[in-house]
Amino acid sequence: xxxxxxxxxxxxxxxxxxxxxxxxxxxxxxxxxxxxxxxxxxxxxxxxxxxxxxxxxxxxxxxxxxxxxxxxxxxxxxxxxxxxxxxxxxxxxxxxxxxxxxxxxxxxxxxxxxxxxxxxxxxxxxxxxxxxxxxxxxxxxxxxxxxxxxxxxxxxxxxxxxxxxxxxxxxxx
Amino acid sequence: xxxxxxxxxxxxxxxxxxxxxxxxxxxxxxxxxxxxxxxxxxxxxxxxxxxxxxxxxxxxxxxxxxxxxxxxxxxxxxxxxxxxxxxxxxxxxxxxxxxxxxxxxxxxxxxxxxxxxxxxxxxxxxxxxxxxxxxxxxxxxxxxxxxxxxxxxxxxxxxxxxxxxxxxxxxxxxxxxxxxxxxxxxxxxxxxx
Numbered sequence: 001x002x003x004x005x006x007x008x009x010x011x012x013x014x015x016x017x018x019x020x021x022x023x024x025x026x027x028x029x030x031x032x033x034x035x036x037x038x039x040x041x042x043x044x045x046x047x048x049x050x051x052x053x054x055x056x057x058x059x060x061x062x063x064x065x066x067x068x069x070x071x072x073x074x075x076x077x078x079x080x081x082x083x084x085x086x087x088x089x090x091x092x093x094x095x096x097x098x099x100x101x102x103x104x105x106x107x108x109x110x111x112x113x114x115x116x117x118x119x120x121x122x123x124x125x126x127x128x129x130x131x132x133x134x135x136x137x138x139x140x141x142x143x144x145x146x147x148x149x150x151x152x153x154x155x156x157x158x159x160x161x162x163x164x165x166x167x168x169x170x171x172x173x
Numbered sequence: 174x175x176x177x178x179x180x181x182x183x184x185x186x187x188x189x190x191x192x193x194x195x196x197x198x199x200x201x202x203x204x205x206x207x208x209x210x211x212x213x214x215x216x217x218x219x220x221x222x223x224x225x226x227x228x229x230x231x232x233x234x235x236x237x238x239x240x241x242x243x244x245x246x247x248x249x250x251x252x253x254x255x256x257x258x259x260x261x262x263x264x265x266x267x268x269x270x271x272x273x274x275x276x277x278x279x280x281x282x283x284x285x286x287x288x289x290x291x292x293x294x295x296x297x298x299x300x301x302x303x304x305x306x307x308x309x310x311x312x313x314x315x316x317x318x319x320x321x322x323x324x325x326x327x328x329x330x331x332x333x334x335x336x337x338x339x340x341x342x343x344x345x346x347x348x349x350x351x352x353x354x355x356x357x358x359x360x361x362x363x364x365x366x
Binding site for chain 2: 053064065066067068069070071072077080081084089090091092164166167168169170
């Protein structure tokens, strides 16, 4: 199947949700994180949503009930994570690092009952005290497009590095 | 409960040769057998069962001590076993003056109940690991200490004197376990010289 046919099929499959809309949504998310507006970022999540970063080198099939993730937040803990990112005693992020989130290769891989499955590639740069940490990989989203504004039902960020070179994951990638 | 049983467990034991362990009562849940309300009522029964099982197997003193108390142990020079909100084993490999590789593992039991494994892993991530709510902040502090040591020519010491004036056995937060480490370090390094 050529690329155009794939795009056409994705557009049909996506129904009322276009890639341009999804991109706009993801760019807004990236901007909120770059600006450290983490409470607004949290508001993009649906109640009961999850946010996960599996360990490096193990793909996107892992289950946090069986494997040790870097981050496996339910909705309550994600709210705590966000609250913590705004505190002075979150020493690893106070003073705050500077972040730049790059999102590309956005694809709608499925759409049913108003819920879009979305993947995209990402690079997130974090700078602090002259050290640049680079995190890159693929985000997997389930986005509820049947509500306004749209809400993220789950986000899983799968890292492509073979090690967590920074040794820590103190930001939202 | 046995009146003689002291669960405050606030102490430090010098294990010799630079090894040491601190032990203390802790407010957090421990998947081995200490239930806390934030886990929900549905987990309470199975945790209670494990607690009773520990007491049956090891007696009340040791069983409850295993369930209630947390322990942080250093095996000289670079192995740490933390039995806290989960059990984590860490090794430290210095690779350069400004680079240290830390490996960490989570310890679980064989044939673990799937629900308990889920709880244990969830509890681990609350505080521990590169994305936890505590480990990265400790790491930040250590990295900042390391930055400070660049001034070693002007200030060639590291203050770990907390609790030194105490009369009687050291408490868990007296930093005596760190002095155990450094005494052994000095002994070995002087011998080598």
